[in-house]
Amino acid sequence: MTKLFLGNEFNDVFESNFSITEDEVCETYNNPDLVQELKIGVKLSIKKLNKEGHRSNLLLCVQDKGDYSLFIFSYWIPEEAVISFAEPLSILQNFVATFGCRIRVGCTEDFFITEATVALKHSLKHPDQVIQVVGSEHVPCQYYFFHNNEFIVSDTLVFLDVYYAFSVNNNKYTSWLYKLTEVGVKVPKEWYNRLSDLVEVLEPNGKTQLKILRPKHNLSIHETSEKEKLEDFIEISVPEKYRHQFNYISNVLTSLKPNEKIVIVPSFSAPKCLFCDSKNVSKEHIFPKWLKPFLDKKIFNSTIYLNDSYDESTSYDEKLLSLFQSGVEGHKENSHGYTTQTVCRQCNNTWMSNIENKAKAILAADDERLISSLAHINKDDANILSRWLLKISLLLADKITYYRVFSVNEYKNIKAGYIPNGVIVEVAYSESYSLNFVVNHGANLLVQIGAKKISIDKAKKLAESYFVTSIQIGKLLFRVSYLPPSSLLLRKASLKRTETLYPWKVDLPFHELDTGEEIWSGSVSDGLELHMFNFSMILVDR
Numbered sequence: 001m002t003k004l005f006l007g008n009e010f011n012d013v014f015e016s017n018f019s020i021t022e023d024e025v026c027e028t029y030n031n032p033d034l035v036q037e038l039k040i041g042v043k044l045s046i047k048k049l050n051k052e053g054h055r056s057n058l059l060l061c062v063q064d065k066g067d068y069s070l071f072i073f074s075y076w077i078p079e080e081a082v083i084s085f086a087e088p089l090s091i092l093q094n095f096v097a098t099f100g101c102r103i104r105v106g107c108t109e110d111f112f113i114t115e116a117t118v119a120l121k122h123s124l125k126h127p128d129q130v131i132q133v134v135g136s137e138h139v140p141c142q143y144y145f146f147h148n149n150e151f152i153v154s155d156t157l158v159f160l161d162v163y164y165a166f167s168v169n170n171n172k173y174t175s176w177l178y179k180l181t182e183v184g185v186k187v188p189k190e191w192y193n194r195l196s197d198l199v200e201v202l203e204p205n206g207k208t209q210l211k212i213l214r215p216k217h218n219l220s221i222h223e224t225s226e227k228e229k230l231e232d233f234i235e236i237s238v239p240e241k242y243r244h245q246f247n248y249i250s251n252v253l254t255s256l257k258p259n260e261k262i263v264i265v266p267s268f269s270a271p272k273c274l275f276c277d278s279k280n281v282s283k284e285h286i287f288p289k290w291l292k293p294f295l296d297k298k299i300f301n302s303t304i305y306l307n308d309s310y311d312e313s314t315s316y317d318e319k320l321l322s323l324f325q326s327g328v329e330g331h332k333e334n335s336h337g338y339t340t341q342t343v344c345r346q347c348n349n350t351w352m353s354n355i356e357n358k359a360k361a362i363l364a365a366d367d368e369r370l371i372s373s374l375a376h377i378n379k380d381d382a383n384i385l386s387r388w389l390l391k392i393s394l395l396l397a398d399k400i401t402y403y404r405v406f407s408v409n410e411y412k413n414i415k416a417g418y419i420p421n422g423v424i425v426e427v428a429y430s431e432s433y434s435l436n437f438v439v440n441h442g443a444n445l446l447v448q449i450g451a452k453k454i455s456i457d458k459a460k461k462l463a464e465s466y467f468v469t470s471i472q473i474g475k476l477l478f479r480v481s482y483l484p485p486s487s488l489l490l491r492k493a494s495l496k497r498t499e500t501l502y503p504w505k506v507d508l509p510f511h512e513l514d515t516g517e518e519i520w521s522g523s524v525s526d527g528l529e530l531h532m533f534n535f536s537m538i539l540v541d542r
Contacts, residue, residue, distance in 0.1 A: 004029050004062065006071045013142065017170070018177060020058065020074050024049055028060040029069070036088040039115075039163055040148045043069070044088035046077065054177050057082045059092060063146065073144055075168070076177060096166045099173040101141055101200075102134040105165050107486050109134060113145075113165040119158075130160060132407055132484075133167050139200050143167035174204045181240040186233045187250045194264075195249070199238055201266055206241030212252060213263040273344035274398055275415040277408060284343045286395045287435065288356045294370050294474065295435040340395050351415055352391065359388040363473065370474035374427050379504045386425040386480075386502035390414065393469035393480040396439050403441050405467045405482055419502055422485045426498035426508065428477040430529060435474075438534040441467040448538045454488060462489050463539055470534035477533050488542055495520050495536035511538055 004026065014020045024047075032045035041064030048057050057077040062069040081094045096112045103109070106118040118130045133141050145165035175182075187195055202208045238246045249264060256262065271281050343352070362381050365371045377385070391414070397403050404411075410420050440447065442464050451459035466489070468481040479498065483489060494511040513519065523532035 003068045004071060005068045010071055014074050019055060024058055025060060025074055028058045034088050038089065040146055042146055042164060044092060046082065046088050046091065053179065099168050101139055101167045101169050103143065103165060103167050104132045104134055105130060105162050111166065116162050118160045118162055130162060131165055140170040141167045142170060169200060171202060171204055175239060180204055182237045183240050183243050184235040185238055185243065185246040185250055187236050188253050189232050189234045191253055192234050192236060195236055198264060198266065202239060202242055203268060209267040210245050210249060211265050211267055213265065271341055273347055274342045274394065275347050275411045276344060278344035278346065280344045281341050282345050283339045283341055284348045286338050286340050286392060290360050340399050342398055347415060355384065355388050358384045372475040373429065382501040382504055386419060389425055389471065389478050389480050390419060390423060392471065396437055396469055397467065400439050423482050423502065424491060424500065424508065425502040426479045426500050428496050428498045428533065430472060430475050430477050432529065433475055434472050436530050437469060437471045438531055439469045440534060450538060450540045453541045459489065459541060462487055466539060468534060468537055470530055472530050479533065481537060489539045490542055492538040492540055493536065494538050496533055
């Protein structure tokens with residue numbers, strides 16, 4: 001039998017977090033009760049170690065590397081899974097169904113993907129980019145997959161065969177492993193799915209604080225009838241440490257009037273850097289200090305607009321008005337001190353500082369004014385500006401909408417200088433001179449969707465992964481948008497023609513409207529130019 005090599009990840013993850021010792025891994029490797037060899041040298045072993053509690057049956061995965069076996073992962077497995085299934089692969093699949101997150105590999109989506117083929121473009125630089133965890137970006141996950149050949153970077157399309165891909169929700173697994181107590185809390189049925197998603201991200205230590213953002217307008221509280229209490233509530237299981245927070249949330253939800261909106265967002269005890277996962281975070285400016293001399297200070301009063309369902313007879317104007325009235329207050333800060341706490345000191349003082357200096361050299365014509373046109377920009381400077389704008393857009397999305405656009409590894413690749421495939425950065429020009437921004441993600445009424453080949457419901461589902469931020473800096477209107485490359489939807493510009501900074505000089509389809517100039521002029525007169533610019537991106541099917 002070849003020698004087992006553990007590596008640093010064993011100590012950092014499995015030994016420290018899941019109480020798995022090196023001796024236990026070696027015992028499972030050398031003397032397994034069950035063993036199964038899979039494709040491309042992957043081997044699963046299971047050993048009953050007769051320890052107390054849930055630490056009894058250990059599952060080990062290694063991969064043959066010729067003269068040694070490489071440790072991949074190891075987990076304690078529920079007794080019922082070992083009893084119910086005869087083969088280690090089936091036991092692993094059952095384990096993932098219990099503790100996993102849905103993942104997407106190429107066009108395939110499931111909890112466990114046994115085999116899939118992914119088409120890779122040359123802009124993808126690392127194999128970690130082939131897997132995407134579906135669901136809340138705040139769920140702490142470990143994910144795994146195997147591939148049968150070296151990752152090739154070239155100017156042509158490369159096909160990669162991926163095997164045994166899955167992800168584990170560390171919070172859910174830790175709660176089971178250490179037998180953390182759960183309790184039932186009755187909540188309104190219409191909130192069950194959203195609150196279930198919230199439970200997924202709770203830290204097992206009980207330190208996640210749940211914030212309630214309320215509407216900008218005041219609505220009176222109504223009493224819930226006994227009939228409503230009996231028929232419209234359902235019990236949700238939550239960690240015992242969060243009993244009081246969820247009871248309070250349930251009471252707040254019960255007292256809402258039919259059209260009243262709130263948003264519930266998690267605040268974590270130990271924020272991490274968006275781009276490298278470091279816990280050494282500090283308060284850093286989203287809009288750099290060097291912009292201060294060029295732009296007057298203003299108050300950013302960020303608002304979250306909520307998706308909602310409407311009766312078929314409701315007109316579009318009524319829906320749009322309802323959407324704007326549903327806005328709940330987020331952060332209120334001045335533009336010269338608009339900060340985030342999801343950036344670490346090292347990132348801020350190294351690659352971010354470097355890209356800030358380069359962006360300033362491009363945008364600051366002299367000590368008194370910013371440039372008003374990018375007509376003569378070259379490809380290298382366009383790439384620098386695109387990276388800079390993407391960085392700002394992601395920080396704004398995380399601060400305002402509590403939404404993370406990419407996987408952890410994608411953020412690390414952005415730090416390394418790569419722009420994810422599916423990102424488009426455009427520029428247009430304004431008559432006004434200001435600093436402002438609009439952030440939007442998902443399929444709401446601020447996103448125009450046109451579908452002919454697929455149903456509108458499917459198009460809206462696909463649009464949930466759509467992200468767009470529009471930023472005005474001086475007279476420049478920038479728009480940063482993202483759709484997964486595998487999406488069946490495409491982006492079209494309308495109302496305002498743009499120049500594409502990234503990908504360089506790519507012509508974005510333009511949808512001509514008969515009343516386009518009139519609509520645009522009206523938005524400028526009403527002070528809604530940036531909102532209309534953000535809104536003028538249309539999603540259509542391929």
